[in-house]
Amino acid sequence: MSAGHTAVTTPAPDEPVIVCETPQDECGVRDVLDRLGDKWSVYVVVELASGIRRFKELQRAIPGNISQRMLTLTVRRLERDGLVKRTVYAAVPPQVEYELTELGHSLTHLIKSLADWSIAHRPAIAASRTAWDASHPKPTGGE
Template sequence: MSAGHTAVTTPPAGQPVIACETPQDECGVRDVLDRLGDKWSVYVVVELAAGVLRFKELQRRIHGGISQRMLTVTVRRLERDGLVRRTVYPTIPPQVEYELTEMGHSLTHLVKALADWSIDHRPAIAAARATYDAGRQDV
């Protein structure tokens, strides 16, 4: 796929949508999924998509009650990956703000697509779970 290619294409029948050249190649996916597949990173990206937030504001906005320690770890990892920018102001106590970088903002389109897909398929997923669970009563 070229850098400018953004259209979704359908592969020929029997061909995978994405394939790696070798098992070791991993298509560059593992690093990204390790970061975005954790419990809190997507929540942080979603909240920062609206704009700059201070640490405590960010912590309050994340549903599910993220601890201070876990939020610190999460924003540091996102900062290391170039998705979040951390700005420290020399006040007492120091004021710290977080915002998405340009690359972080580009991720929000994918997160929104995933959220839209989830909403669209929620009833079908619930039905599939109910069918599966009903067939597993003996286990």
């Protein structure tokens, strides 16, 4: 196996599902988390999965009142990573459109899987949180 290769196969019962060859390798997870771990990138990818959007359309469609500055930074990062294509049309005022690249579209399947997992396990997670909170009461006073 090459350095940086990530083995994802059907493991034996006592083997991990994913294995990094070296601690420094991080299995490529750092790059993914850096991009998709921020508050807005997943929303942008999800919205652009429906098709081409102009800047203001994209801004209005994203829940949570993303600022113009933050949306600009987010789409710029996604464009730098090759997930989003930005097209500027010479008009007055200039028109800018954003769309997912082929690479960006390939990411939507993973986001959908994660969303499906989240929905399927929401009750179990809520029950676990309730049980944990009950067994770990918050301190009162100046403790």
